[in-house]
Amino acid sequence: MSCETITRRNLPHWCVPCAIHFVTFRLAGSLPRDVIDGLKQRRRELLSKASAGVSASEHRQRAHKLLFAAYDDYLDSHRQIDWLLDPRIAALVRSSLYHLHGKKIVLWAYSIMPNHVHALFAPMLGAENERQALDDEIGENEDRGPLAGIMHSLKGYTAHQANKILGRSGAFWQHESYDHWIRDENELERVVDYISANAVKAQLAQRTTDWYWCSAHDRFLTDGDSTGWLNLPLPSDLAVQSKLE
Numbered sequence: 001m002s003c004e005t006i007t008r009r010n011l012p013h014w015c016v017p018c019a020i021h022f023v024t025f026r027l028a029g030s031l032p033r034d035v036i037d038g039l040k041q042r043r044r045e046l047l048s049k050a051s052a053g054v055s056a057s058e059h060r061q062r063a064h065k066l067l068f069a070a071y072d073d074y075l076d077s078h079r080q081i082d083w084l085l086d087p088r089i090a091a092l093v094r095s096s097l098y099h100l101h102g103k104k105i106v107l108w109a110y111s112i113m114p115n116h117v118h119a120l121f122a123p124m125l126g127a128e129n130e131r132q133a134l135d136d137e138i139g140e141n142e143d144r145g146p147l148a149g150i151m152h153s154l155k156g157y158t159a160h161q162a163n164k165i166l167g168r169s170g171a172f173w174q175h176e177s178y179d180h181w182i183r184d185e186n187e188l189e190r191v192v193d194y195i196s197a198n199a200v201k202a203q204l205a206q207r208t209t210d211w212y213w214c215s216a217h218d219r220f221l222t223d224g225d226s227t228g229w230l231n232l233p234l235p236s237d238l239a240v241q242s243k244l245e
Contacts, residue, residue, distance in 0.1 A: 026075060102234060103151060109215040196216040220232060
């Protein structure tokens with residue numbers, strides 16, 4: 001799997017064709033400005049403290065995990081804006097993710113929380129005609145690159161339809177999303193487990209399969225498997241890397 005380095009805003013970004021990506025996108029206004037500033041400050045502090053015997057790359061990844069955990073914990077525990085709790089909106093987002101499967105993405109797992117969505121997918125090769133720039137550092141990025149077309153389609157359609165359902169206007173999704181490409185099979189397993197367990201961690205369900213709006217529930221209804229992986233049919237001529245190399 002080749003990896004091209006791209007520079008944007010003085011940070012390294014990576015183009016990883018056909019990699020599997022963990023993407024988190026949230027409702028507009030779900031993170032207050034002071035919380036975002038606090039996370040950025042924490043990022044600077046973590047990255048400035050080198051760990052003895054640890055490479056710079058491993059140090060960044062550790063900081064990355066700590067800060068994403070803080071980011072997601074805040075969203076789980078502060079749900080003043082919770083439009084995704086409306087079953088009509090959650091169903092809209094789920095059906096849109098399924099609609100993109102086999103057209104622009106291969107969908108592996110997802111969870112729709114009250115104010116944010118986790119999705120694990122691989123862009124199909126047909127979507128690679130747009131430049132991709134993914135930030136391996138900490139925080140949210142503007143939706144650009146090959147993921148941009150996918151996210152623009154998903155967020156644009158669901159925002160328009162959700163606002164109609166709710167009888168409101170204005171921004172529905174935050175413009176930026178959190179994204180991270182998966183390095184190996186162990187990380188892939190951890191991310192699927194994390195996505196599946198999010199509703200339990202947020203005390204929205206007792207078991208992963210109890211939360212209606214996640215891949216663990218969908219898979220359980222299909223064949224009784226509770227691992228959280230979707231097992232969706234794929235076109236026979238699907239041009240996508242289905243295994244990590």
